Amino acid sequence: MSGVILKASGLSVGYGKKVVVSGLELEVSAGEILTLIGPNGAGKSTVLRSIAAQLPLIAGTVSLNGNDIAAMSLGDIAKALSICFTDRITAEKMTCEDVVSTGRYPYTGRLGILSDEDRDIVREAMELTGISHLADTDIRFISDGQRQTVMLARAIAQQPQVLILDEPTSFLDINNKLRLLGILRELARSRNIAVVQTLHELDLAQRFSDRVLCIRDNRADRLGTPEEIFSGSYISELYGITSGTFEPLFGMAEASKVSGEPRVFVIGGGGTGIPVYRSLQRQGIPFAAGVIHENDVEYPIARALAAELVTEKAFEPISPESVEKALAIIKRCEKVVCTLDGFGTVNMGNKQLLEKSGYGGK
Amino acid sequence: MNKKRAVRWTVCFAALTLLTAAFAVLELVCGSTDIALSDVFGALTGRDSGSAAHTIIAEIRLPRTIAAALLGGALSVSGFLLQSFFNNPIAGPYVLGISSGAKLTVALAMMLTMQSGILLSSAAMVGAAFVGSLISMGAILLLSGKVKNMAQLIIAGVMIGYICSAVTELAVTFADDANIVNLHNWSMGSFSGISMDDVTVIAVIVAAAVAAAFLLSKPMGAYQLGESYAQNMGVNLKLFRLALILLSSVLSACVTAFAGPVSFVGVAVPHLVKSIFGTVKPIVIIPASFIGGAVFCLVCDLIARMLFAPVELSISTVTAVFGAPVVIAAMLRRRGQKRGV
Missing domain, CATH: 3.40.50 (Rossmann fold)
Known part of the structure; x- marks a missing residue:
């Protein structure tokens, strides 16, 4: 594993003048999976969208490989960082392969025509995620799990160093959850990609993260390994669990x-x-x-x-x-x-x- | 699959091009005086100039044919750009009231200048239409920030269209008698009375705008996945949106300036083309819409001229008969799919 790829310092994020999360310090290394957890509305998605240069920063800087992201061209950012969000795709008449192919956007010429190399990369991304059989299927007619996987393949085809995912496992059944997170783990390991994601499933966050960042009350509450975060009564405090209990060792709710x-x-x-x-x-x-x-x-x-x-x-x-x-x-x-x-x-x-x-x- | 698609697209493009050529020839041949095909070629190659046939072909039918093809293509591309912009398959320059906005400013400009005895140049007409298009577009954009629902946006557009038409009617009512005939014909929509000089202006504007739109096909493809993804792929959203608005406005302004408002082409043709080609890739659909729009308007113009000859129908009457059902079909299909997902 090499050094830090993505770094955020003194980061305040939000919409317009409304600060949602402030004072965020963050470093993600190649091959590392960082998971953001925290209660609903804590601002996890806002943090992700800001890191991904989708929202203007209120304060602080985000840097990719030591370069300030604000000074980078959109094309250069696109080559280093790709996203996989849960926004619904409404496009008509697009096959899954068409959607994955859009990941090559930053690399193609003026008219966006794919080269043979681009096609190989698209095919490889689809094989890696196990969706090759869906290549010619309309994106609107596949299941949620498949769609999420197609969007992941699209992000992979963009050949990023940093992959940002917002709740990639939402709407998926348990088998698809495990499969998707397994693919991410494998990607981080084999391609040295840094993964930053949000998860609501604490048990999965515990098992599939190298480090966990907890967001609460407009700030980064804690950052540490899953072992450090999932101990004692911290998770119960983080989420303010009042109707039931959370057992941190097994990541289990009662x-x-x-x-x-x-x-x-x-x-x-x-x-x-x-x-x-x-x-x-x-x-x-x-x-x-x-x-x-x-x-x-x-x-x-x-x-x-x-x-x-x-x-x-x-x-x-x-x-x-x-x-x-x-x-x-x-x-x-x-x-x-x-x-x-x-x-x-x-x-x-x-x-x-x-x-x-x-x-x-x- | 990629091969299959390539074959399908090639066949479709070839078929559309052939149809354009066929209907263009029909437009030249048919009319109140039937002119034999050989005479048409004679007139086109400039052999027996001076004959009645030559005059009819070179000064009336040829400019009309070229204008119908170019303006039909321009309308379709304009519609496709608007559909991409609003992510709404039933958006188009006519339904969103953009054509009516252009109609209003052109009518006002014509009346003002006619009173002072100046005849507007065709470039000035396009300019006036462009201003009107932008005003309607601005109103739609303001509203689109408020209404998130696609159907509401369309209703808002139709209402803007009605307001503009009402103001136009009002202005026409108070215009001089001599002006009214002229204005009235034009405001109904027609490809007649377009000169070869007009055709030159049309060709330059349409060629430039369609070429620019074609160069936008890459970001348009990315934009189809939604704003977040487009931005992540490196699309400068602000510039891209501005370009879409300006290009679609120029194209529909050009049509309105020369042919008046032409209904439903902008929605119906892109929808048909997407179905025939089985894709929404802008790099395919933009040229396909252009050729498809040309065929559609040539056919409609032929019908408008020939059906009740020598009485000529307004072009919108015919395009509405063919176009409106397609728009309804597009709407129903979209709803059906939503339920299906």
Whole structure:
């Protein structure tokens, strides 16, 4: 990987005199994927459009390879930076190949006639994105996922050093989301392209970004690796999550817990309790769970959904104190559900718990 | 596929060119006095000059034929430019009231100068028409900033057209009797009475403007994807838009100055051409629209002259009969597709 390609300093962006995001500092290196996240209306798209020279900057500079973008010709910018936005294409009678071919615009002559080399590049871009079979299909008659991929192929045909994408995965099904982001990853790696994108899917942002920039309250709140950003309660604060919780390690959202006096006690572990937790939450029944080790896969979910939770330290056998604590809660419950088929050395305490609860064997 | 397309386009271009030639010959041959084909060629090559046939061909039918072809082409290209500008397949100089704006200023200019006994030169007529086109265009642009809906924009254009026509009628009502006949014929639209000198002016303006439009086909192609993408590809949007407005106004002004307002050609021909060629690539559609417009207007002019000869219909009467249904078809098709997507 080589050095910084895109750099923004002291950037204030917005429409007219209305500043949307200010004081932005940004550096993106070749082969790197930077993802902007943040709540709706925080100004992510405005930042993207400003970096892409689509909106006049209110303050600050954007530079490409060390050249101030304001001093560059439109043609030179076009050769270094291409965009893929979700604006709907309304053109009639354009085949997908026609659309991808427009990516060669900055390289063709006065009349825009494609050379053989241009055609090869267009074909290559379509192969890379897996849309060669759509070449002769009208752009209006393909699915959203396919259209998004065609627009990506168009951007690739422009042979940019920087690729800017606004919510490229919106409207796509999960398979297409993964495929598109996989292509971006591959592009960044094999062609050393710097990718700047916005994503709403936090789980995907976490998995497919090298660095994440969080925009909140008119400023860049945090910039860091996914590991740095997706930790602790930061994401919940960033989005001001109030109706539910976000588990940063797995990038997973859960609905709000049902609080109140627990009516059911779930003895789970190893993930077996998860369906029961979610089912009880959906039915609006407050429940307690235990005894769950702090390194159990279902621990974050139990913590998010259970009204009361009895836990045990990671890798330690369940202590008699924890069993007693759980028993005390069970006494107040109407029912005990055990989702485990068998017990091992570490969770032998749960076997005792089940027997002492009086619901043994159930 | 690319080969298939190339073949299709070549065939279509050849067919359109042949049709233009065929109808041009018919225009020369047919009329209140039928002139044999051999005499037409004789007159064209200037052999037996001085004969009645020669006069009819060289001074009446030939300029009329050339004017109908050039102005028809100009209208179609103007329509295509406007459709690209507004990203609206039913935009055109007539529906947007631009022709009517030109009609108004030309009528005013004619009346003012006739009163002082000056006959306007054809270049001055084009100038007056251009001013009128730009005024209507300005009004449309102001409105287009406010209305985002395409149908509303068209309605606004039609209304501007009505206002301009009403003012023209008003002016004509108070004009001198002698002027009225002249004005009235012209304001209905007709290719008659165009001299060879006019044809020279028309040819220069239309050739320059269509060539300039053709050179814009690259940015126009990019613009079809929308503003963001066009800008990202390196199109200077401000300059490009200005060029589109000026060129489409010059072309429709030229038509109005010489033939009066001619309806629906600007919408119908580009729509038909796009369907026949199966593409919207400006580099193909601009020349195709030009030739298609020539054929369309030659046919319509032939019908206008011949159908109830010796009574001549106004050209707009005929173009409306053929053009308006195409416009409706274009509108319905667009709606159908929207629902389909």
